[in-house]
Amino acid sequence: MKTHELTAHAGARPAAPPWWRRAAPVHGAASSPGHVRPGAAALRRFLRNPAAAAGALALLAIALLALAAPALYPGDPLDMVAEPLLWPGQDAHYWLGTDALGRDLAAGIAHGARASLLIGLAAAAVGLSLGTVAGACAGYFGGRVDAALGRVMELCQATPSFLFMLVVVAIAPPTVGVIALAIGAMSWPTVARLARAEFRALRERDFVLAARSLGYGHGRIIFREILPNALPPLIVAASVMVAQAILMESALSFLGCGDPNRVSWGSLIGSGREMLRTAWYLTAIPGGAIAVAVLALNMVGDGLNEALDPRLEGRP
Amino acid sequence: MSASNDTLLPARRPALDGARRLGAGLRRALLRAVPTVLGIVILNFLLLQLVPGDAADVLAGESGAATAETMAMMRRHFGLDLPVWQQLANYLNHLAHFSLGFSPRFNMPVLDLIWSRLPNTLLLMGSALGLALVFGIACGAIMATWAHRWPDRVLGVLSLLLYSTPGFWLGLMAVVLFSVHLGWLPSDGALTVGATLSGWDLVLDRLRHALLPTLALAGVFMAIYARLTRAAMLEAQSQDYVRTAVAKGLHPLRIQLRHVLRNALLPVTTVAGMHLGNLLGGAVVVETVFAWPGLGRLALEAIQGRDYAVALGVLLLSSFMVIFANLLVDLLHAWLDPRIQA
Numbered sequence: 258m259k260t261h262e263l264t265a266h267a268g269a270r271p272a273a274p275p276w277w278r279r280a281a282p283v284h285g286a287a288s289s290p291g292h293v294r295p296g297a298a299a300l301r302r303f304l305r306n307p308a309a310a311a312g313a314l315a316l317l318a319i320a321l322l323a324l325a326a327p328a329l330y331p332g333d334p335l336d337m338v339a340e341p342l343l344w345p346g347q348d349a350h351y352w353l354g355t356d357a358l359g360r361d362l363a364a365g366i367a368h369g370a371r372a373s374l375l376i377g378l379a380a381a382a383v384g385l386s387l388g389t390v391a392g393a394c395a396g397y398f399g400g401r402v403d404a405a406l407g408r409v410m411e412l413c414q415a416t417p418s419f420l421f422m423l424v425v426v427a428i429a430p431p432t433v434g435v436i437a438l439a440i441g442a443m444s445w446p447t448v449a450r451l452a453r454a455e456f457r458a459l460r461e462r463d464f465v466l467a468a469r470s471l472g473y474g475h476g477r478i479i480f481r482e483i484l485p486n487a488l489p490p491l492i493v494a495a496s497v498m499v500a501q502a503i504l505m506e507s508a509l510s511f512l513g514c515g516d517p518n519r520v521s522w523g524s525l526i527g528s529g530r531e532m533l534r535t536a537w538y539l540t541a542i543p544g545g546a547i548a549v550a551v552l553a554l555n556m557v558g559d560g561l562n563e564a565l566d567p568r569l570e571g572r573p
Numbered sequence: 574m575s576a577s578n579d580t581l582l583p584a585r586r587p588a589l590d591g592a593r594r595l596g597a598g599l600r601r602a603l604l605r606a607v608p609t610v611l612g613i614v615i616l617n618f619l620l621l622q623l624v625p626g627d628a629a630d631v632l633a634g635e636s637g638a639a640t641a642e643t644m645a646m647m648r649r650h651f652g653l654d655l656p657v658w659q660q661l662a663n664y665l666n667h668l669a670h671f672s673l674g675f676s677p678r679f680n681m682p683v684l685d686l687i688w689s690r691l692p693n694t695l696l697l698m699g700s701a702l703g704l705a706l707v708f709g710i711a712c713g714a715i716m717a718t719w720a721h722r723w724p725d726r727v728l729g730v731l732s733l734l735l736y737s738t739p740g741f742w743l744g745l746m747a748v749v750l751f752s753v754h755l756g757w758l759p760s761d762g763a764l765t766v767g768a769t770l771s772g773w774d775l776v777l778d779r780l781r782h783a784l785l786p787t788l789a790l791a792g793v794f795m796a797i798y799a800r801l802t803r804a805a806m807l808e809a810q811s812q813d814y815v816r817t818a819v820a821k822g823l824h825p826l827r828i829q830l831r832h833v834l835r836n837a838l839l840p841v842t843t844v845a846g847m848h849l850g851n852l853l854g855g856a857v858v859v860e861t862v863f864a865w866p867g868l869g870r871l872a873l874e875a876i877q878g879r880d881y882a883v884a885l886g887v888l889l890l891s892s893f894m895v896i897f898a899n900l901l902v903d904l905l906h907a908w909l910d911p912r913i914q915a
């Protein structure tokens with residue numbers, strides 16, 4: 258048994274731990290506290306929340322659409338396939354209509370889901386890993402490491418992130434990797450702050466002391482012992498970060514600074530905007546897709562926050 | 574001891590205390606800001622170094638042709654053949670003399686260009702921030718006062734929707750509704766082109782042009798502040814001093830406003846200061862949507878025209894603006910909250 262699992266069932270502690278480290282309440286009379294893992298209980302709480310479940314379902318649908326896009330709409334979505342400016346519903350085959358160049362909007366939405374989700378996930382991965390490592394080191398080691406990180410975070414916070422991204426994308430080629438790196442590089446301080454607070458609170462706990470007295474190295478203590486206990490707030494932050502990254506990417510490609518060889522929801526809005534007065538559906542539909550995806554992610558984030566917080570259990 | 578002091582100087586003490594706190598806060602905030610400013614300057618210099626090509630290339634491109642000898646001469650003239658650290662020293666020297674370089678594209682010093690666009694952006698950002706704070710805090714207060722009942726639920730859904738929608742898309746949809754279909758408001762620009770207006774008509778014209786961009790920019794922040802105010806007020810409602818206020822028999826509205834909301838404002842102002850950079854980023858997109866002649870559109874035009882001196886100048890100055898605003902927020906906190914000590 259790992260040390261952090263041992264301490265979860267330990268007796269009285271000097272101070273009450275934060276909500277996400279308290280033992281989760283157990284559902285149903287049949288199960289006993291020892292046999293239900295907090296994760297399973299949280300998952301059940303999450304799925305019983307209608308908003309969170311709806312968000313997860315919508316997200317799943319979007320992910321499936323993204324995966325199935327090449328099969329559903331084979332070929333390049335930037336190719337001209339039909340008469341230009343068909344309104345939605347006018348032609349059953351192109352049910353979302355076509356744009357000024359006769360490109361199928363439904364194909365654009367499906368392929369755009371790939372770009373948006375890919376960049377969202379990649380940027381969140383970059384931001385999460387950077388932020389977790391930086392915050393963990395600052396919180397765990399404290400002192401000079403902490404002070405140095407504070408400086409760097411302040412620097413990132415003072416730089417308007419969207420302007421910085423525009424400059425980066427202008428200097429480097431606007432590929433998915435570069436965009437994801439730029440978004441991640443600007444969003445890590447949020448995660449770092451959360452991780453730092455967690456690690457500061459946890460580093461003096463008994464199980465860390467136990468791990469240290471067993472002669473474990475810093476790396477092992479940080480990643481194997483403390484990190485699993487610090488995860489809940491980081492999981493919540495992850496869903497919000499994906500949502501923010503999707504919004505940022507959409508703004509970037511709306512301005513025409515995204516990857517020119519890829520359709521994304523933002524670039525669809527950007528090209529639809531030229532026909533705003535006559536064919537506003539070209540702008541409305543991709544924007545709706547962004548709103549649905551981001552809303553779903555935010556609802557999942559709120560649901561995770563509540564599910565991982567047993568204090569809220571049983572409230573109206 | 575302190576009690577007798579209080580009776581001797583009943584009115585002056587808090588004011589003096591406030592001034593001292595403010596002074597200490599200013600010192601601390603300045604000490605914190607200096608390394609950040611230096612870091613920003615160096616970051617900007619590094620980005621400028623990473624730009625493909627240099628000023629000589631740009632000028633050669635503008636003039637159409639240049640021999641290798643002219644290029645070398647231009648590089649020597651601009652100090653581009655010097656080692657990197659000497660170029661950094663030159664860059665710092667120029668900055669110390671308030672020079673951000675020259676824009677070949679706009680044929681103007683970068684700083685003049687930025688000054689000419691700054692007021693429009695400040696107007697847009699200021700009105701959006703004010704609107705977002707007023708409506709956000711009001712919605713948050715309503716949500717917290719009727720927590721878990723229908724006003725909270727309705728406003729909660731609305732704020733989540735607003736939080737999830739891209740501001741520029743909201744702006745475009747507002748243009749479709751209010752400008753194209755209803756014809757109530759202008760769809761772009763900051764003033765009616767060609768109109769000679771004065772007095773109230775001018776103010777009204779400006780307001781009509783500013784309304785949609787302000788709303789598009791403020792939307793997301795309104796939602797953020799509403800959610801934040803609600804959370805902070807719920808946190809404050811569980812504090813002992815609120816229970817005391819209830820036990821004293823104070824009116825519930827007075828408790829909500831004077832005891833709960835006032836304490837909840839502190840985190841909201843912190844976040845508002847932290848979000849200034851984001852607000853500026855949002856302004857870039859919103860200004861493009863509404864053809865608003867501001868700093869953000871200038872940055873975008875510069876980037877699209879490969880005019881890096883202007884783009885980086887905007888980045889540098891807006892970073893300074895954010896640092897300055899955060900300094901003001903720090904001071905505000907030192908003044909609002911006696912617990913924050915030097």
